[in-house]
Amino acid sequence: MTTETQTTATVDHLRFHRAHAHLAPTFGNDKFALRAEAFARFFGTPMFLGAQTLIVALWIFLNVSGITHFDAYPFILLNLAFSLQAAYAAPLILLAQTRQAARDKAQSEADAQHREALAVANSERQAQAAKHTAQLLELLEQNTRLTEMTKTLSERIENLTSEMHLHIVQHKNEPKV
Known part of the structure; x- marks a missing residue:
């Protein structure tokens, strides 16, 4: 028994998203960003x-209570x-929203490409399945014809065997001269 090794191609599920990886950090990659x-x-x-609420309350308390009067x-x-x-x-918030919108758009495009690739692969699998189905139907028809031919041959052999048997039996029963 031989074992076949199948080479399975590793599928990178993020292959459509890698092109947009530079959009991941909102403000860039440097320390300030x-x-x-x-x-x-x-x-x-x-x-x-x-x-912020605590700081404002402390600010107001310090200035109203008379502890200090800096404001x-x-x-x-x-x-x-x-x-x-x-x-x-x-x-900063507007920039973050703008960059997030760009990331969302890139993500959406990558998802659309992924769905398209899945649809193409599915179409190819369906075409392959249809081809295999047609081949199986052809083989089934050939098998049916061969079975009918075998049945016909079998009947002919049986008829020939019966004829030979009759011929031999008649030949044995004939008087010898």
């Missing part, structure tokens, strides 16, 4: 909102800090 992305991701988290009641410095934060946060 990684920190900017971490900062943009930190906005909107419960930890950020809690920390009087209209809290102009606090408003300036919020404006500065918004001035930096908005572009």
